[in-house]
Amino acid sequence: xxxxxxxxxxxxxxxxxxxxxxxxxxxxxxxxxxxxxxxxxxxxxxxxxxxxxxxxxxxxxxxxxxxxxxxxxxxxxxxxxxxxxxxxxxxxxxxxxxxxxxxxxxxxxxxxxxxxxxxxxxx
Numbered sequence: 001x002x003x004x005x006x007x008x009x010x011x012x013x014x015x016x017x018x019x020x021x022x023x024x025x026x027x028x029x030x031x032x033x034x035x036x037x038x039x040x041x042x043x044x045x046x047x048x049x050x051x052x053x054x055x056x057x058x059x060x061x062x063x064x065x066x067x068x069x070x071x072x073x074x075x076x077x078x079x080x081x082x083x084x085x086x087x088x089x090x091x092x093x094x095x096x097x098x099x100x101x102x103x104x105x106x107x108x109x110x111x112x113x114x115x116x117x118x119x120x121x122x123x
Contacts, residue, residue, distance in 0.1 A: 020069055021063075022069075022070045022072070022118055023063045024073050024111070025074045025075070026107060027056055027076040027077075028104055028106075029043055040079075041079060056084065057088075060072055064093060073095065073096050073098075073114055074099065075099050076099075077104065099113060
């Protein structure tokens, strides 16, 4: 089995004139399998379950330390926008955007919205 590559190995150093990879962080779900630790208003991705950092902070840190990455774009529920902003502030990350889902629609629509946002922004 091939060894997994790090983000930095996949992207390498951004060359002049090349575009950085924009991490899109899908932050949906209510963490029902972890209740009572998580709740609809404060789901698992915002909890420090394994370390002193939350799951969303650890996710962003994995790409934030590698060359070739732009600031992240987040897709989250309207109720979680301030939690995302605060947790990114705590680790010194300024999101490119926090896009709000009016209602949970699973992964494909969230990815489509992020792709459309980035395409519109970059044209």
